[in-house]
Amino acid sequence: MSLINRREIPIAIGVAACTLVIASYFTDNASLASASGSLQLWGIIIAGFATLLGLFSYVAYNGRQIVKKRSVYSGVAVASALGTIAIGLALSPSSSQYSWLTSNILTPLSMSVGSFIGFFIVSAAFRTFRARSLEAGIVLAAAAMIMLKNMPVGEYLLPGVLPLGNWLNDIVSLGGNRGFTIAFAVGAIIAGVRQILGFERGRVAK
């Protein structure tokens, strides 16, 4: 099989990069630190190129939508992306035109879409936080308690909710927090080793 298609090469690159980044954390050896530093810098540079690849795929997909479905929305999606890039790169992001675009169009859009999350909390909580089991009851009670604690008026609705809420937040849920964090960290390290050694991706599809 030609050199290009051999799976061992990307695996070898991944193992080398991963080992170097880890090793530099555990020694104060200067050359290791600068090698790991420049490897991380390479990551930033490749990420820049990857974003350009992503832009091509985005323009290609929306272009097909414009041709096939006469989609006006895809037209706006492509035009606004390319327009932003043109202003951002030709005039630099700190130009007055670019900052007008971001603070008067991107900000209101971004904040309005973000506000959906606040609205969706109510519909999700209304639908799901029903005391159908002890477990669901625990989630519901803890959530309500902490919300009351975080409200200045909560202290007047339910006196003592502040110390009780802080106790629940800082002590009682700390055990669950730590256990959950340790478990996923162990899982992430072992999964990371499997991924870098190429054990994972190809196998599951079989």
Added chain:
Amino acid sequence: MSALERLAKMDRRVMYWAMLLLIALPYAVPLGLPMQISTYSTEFKTTIDALAPGDVVLVSMDIGLGSVSELGGGIIALAKQLSAQGVKVVAVSTVAEGSLVFDQYFRPVLTSAGYGYGVDYVNLGYAAGDETMIASIAENMREVYSRDYAGNDAASLPLLQAADDYSAYRLVVTFDAGTATGFYARQWQAKYGTPVLSVPTAVNFSYFYPLYQAGSVEAILNGPRGCAEYEQLIGAPGLANQGIDALSMGQLVVIAFIVLGNVAFVGERLRRRKQ
């Protein structure tokens, strides 16, 4: 369909309208609800009090424009306290919109206090790479930032010449809607001992609480409430205090609909058991 069943299947938009109207109320009619100050906020303020004129701090704007409604008051309050104490500021960001947030909320306070750009404060803007970038700037700021946010070359910024790596910074403050606090705890505090102060969104307060308890984070504010308390501590109640009352109304609506949801659920189960 019984009243309870209709309640259980309530149209989402009723909840969304209730949420918007009740949150808008305090902005139209100021409620001025009272508030207790927590130890987290007092500790945060006293840590900043200890800074002397001429000290340099790294301010890391790791929030998008969407989080300004939560931390905007805290950003302005920190700018006021730092400028009152003559502390120099170098700003970086791991989030594309972070540099815009600095320009719109932090910078105006500095310029009105007579701060000179390039001498008293610098906005280096965004650099990609997250933890990678934060680890790199600790070792060599100008390797990642050969130019500042506005495109001025690093050589033309005296403050950046002087503050080129971790040793020049008394502490780091990160306004954080993501994991920047974790990055700074690992790549600055754990490695070089530089104190890290975090102003996380309320979401991330519990997320970083174990780091604060374990000593990797020096001081922490509890989201918008922490910012409102901090505003009162420096004697400048503003954006954050107004937001807290609106926030209280929002959380009351969520609790009310959780109660309603359970009334419908329990009521329906009793009714079905009776039949």
Added chain:
Amino acid sequence: MIQRIGVLALLIFILAATLVSLYAGSKGRYRELRRIPGLEVIKEAVGRSAEMGRGVIFSTGSGSGGLNSDSAPYHLAGLNTLGYVANLAATAQTPLTFVSAYPELMPLAQDTMRDAYTVAGEPEAYSDAAVQYYGKGWGYASACMGRMEEERPAAALWLGIFWSEALLLSETGNAVGAFQIAGQPDSVNLPFQIASCDYVLIGEEMFVTGAYLSGDKALLGSVFAAEATKVLVITLVVGGAILSTISVAWLSQLLIAGGV
């Protein structure tokens, strides 16, 4: 000179246990996993979407960063399950769309799906257009919401790392009637997926996906390394607590010294 010797010792223990158990597993020595409901229903979800003639949407989320950040293992774990889901979707002939919030995931996703469709005997059913990119953060979430409103998928899988975009995706998925399975390690946003999805893989459960779904011996073997590490942590925590209760401080002193 070695630093953080204690952390290094812990890491060497985990890495050694992983390599040994991967090898032992491949030789047939592994233990069965307990039932994980979230993973059992993936086959059901894809089947349901085929019956209803509506597609499947899959994403590994935006979270804190792409492949060159510490979110890499979560995106890669999500991509790992994508292979299994693509295999099911190819066999059931239901359309599968993968939306990535980081462009560097696209070559991996295309490679995984192309292999899965070929293995399922439907190579021509796969097209590169099934893997899409719309930027990251709320822009990505807004694009995903638009795609779900347009195509009304019957199944949605959110496996990777999700921050505030989690509820934007899963509450819209609920509104269009999709059967949703979420899995991620981020404790800040997981509660919202618990509140709006049908099934949730909690933290480490998403890292045993590959072993659980493929039944691959080496992967099943490597689960033992995680079990051994957790037992070690429990022993250290309980032992340390008891020792410091009777004010014998050498163990915690040792750990403090080892962490610097």
Added chain:
Amino acid sequence: MIPALESWVAIGLTVAVLSYVLYRENPAYRMAEALFVGISLGNVVVMAVRSLQSSGMNPLLGGNLTLAIPVALGLLLFTVYSKRLGKLSQWPVAVMSGVGVGLAIRGAAHTYIYDQIKASMQPVIIWGDPMATLNAVLVLAGVVSTLTYFLFTVEGGAGGARVKTTGRYFMMLFFGAMFGQVAMTRITYITGRAQLLVQFLTSLLT
């Protein structure tokens, strides 16, 4: 007092976006969504290209020739479009995932496992302080039972099952508390929009 153009634009975009949740999907929302996706992707590309210039191209042209390697690797990403050379795109991706997995492994091992073990080694019985003792027991019980829940291959009979269920309850309590704490942030996304709308209306009326 007629508000400036900028606030009319901000209000127009806010209303168009919020119409999705307050009314239903409609052309105005679809247009605002296309604009938002386009501009926010454009902003990501601008920031990536600026970062690529400042960390990669400028230093490379300024004589740091080792940076030719990451630039070459970045260009390899574009082989993804060719059937024959497609696998080459795995090489730059392997550098990124090697760096990322390395950062995750070293960070998780230290901050999410080692530091958590260290912080959990507190005395369980604090003589003369029953409340502190209760807190210590609660945290320790939470950590141990949650970790036991994540033992996938160890059943442990009836006793084991009960410890696992306790662990699950501790975690649900932690998730409930987290939901309550996080709701505060998410609702602030709405307060920002509500403030804008109220300010706009009052400026129109006064």
